[in-house]
Amino acid sequence: MKKAGYVKRFSPVERLLHWVNALGFFYLLATGLILYLPRLSVLVSRRQLIQSIHFWGGVGWLGALGLVLLLGGRRLLATARELETYDQDDLRWLRGRRAPQGRFNAGQKVNAALTAAFTILFGVSGLLLWFGEQDTRFRFASTVILHDGLMYVSLVLLVGHLYLALIHPSTRHALRGITLGDVRVEWARRHHAKWTPPGDDRIVS
């Protein structure tokens, strides 16, 4: 449904993918930290149980992401193509210059590529940790370092992401887009000029 002054930014399946990913990440972060931080491990002191709910939660997360990707099909493929494509303006933007941006700015594109790669790496290293405990063929000296390192880098990305989405005054309107789907036209024109050209028929003024 079109609403005066607003333009649709994210489709339902795009939002679903975002929130399934976000929910899974926070679940795994919380259960993972209990396994990781000695102080929390004393408070909870049930490692076997936490390990199981962390692992099976991770399996469920990857499964749910897979389902959303299947559900999204071609629509999400088109989104992926948008995300992986950088034009000259994107490259200028990444060098810290002002440049008009499309529906995703270049920082969001980099974040999306890293997040997708990290999901795969979290999954592979998590499976190796789980099966490595039972069989030396799956055991590598660096699996733990990879899994933990991904956590630290993801946390840095997450803090930046949350700052821009919740706190920074000029960008936090984007939160409306990822929850309700639409954003204010004048905000979109300022931040995503190439995506909201004047006279766009998606926009009801």
Place this chain on the structure above:
Amino acid sequence: MDPPRASDHRNQPHRFGRGVFLATVAGGLTSLFWGKTAWDHVTGVISPVASTLAPILPTGGWRIYTISGHMPVFDQATWRLQIGGLVEQPTSLDYATLLRLPRVEQVSDFHCVTGWSVKNVHWGGVRLHDVLAAARPLASAHALEFVSMEQPYVDSLTLQQASLQDVMLAYEMDGKPLPREHGAPVRLVIPEMYGYKNVKWLQGINLVPQVEPGYWEQLGYDQDAWVGRSNGYGT
């Protein structure tokens, strides 16, 4: 989807995102083979910085593994270290008696079989022969079985392994009484072997004719857990 625009080559959009994604996945997967070496190198280079940071970092590098539903609680009133099996005189030490035995300190590294290590741990405690002396082991004993308060965790060392000079029972770690999560009140420390041999929450030592598979050995881990030379490493 937009048809490709026929502008000059420089302005063509590029699919860099795919490259970033694939390079990150490839880098991450290959790091399974170089990650630890690189990390050891980095922490080696910045070890003065790391040792300054360690006290404020949340983990200090440790990860706490338990095998049962409940982490054992040390109660000084009821805790005893039972020495039994092939001995002339089964004995039982309380915490105060343990602390009165000749005290030793050492700084050694701790390596976990899953790949993490903690460098320069400062241990305080006692040597095994001082603990076993009063019980007078029999000549028929060739191994030691260490029994944890966390059941059913046990592990064994041959007498020869147990007599390595930096094997100890530690009741202090980094200047403080051994914390609960590290095995309070006392744990075995054998730096040459992976962490699963360093039994936590000790409550008993039995002298036995030969080593028997312990908790992790029954799950397929090596009996002789030499750091860097067992469990699929360095072979």
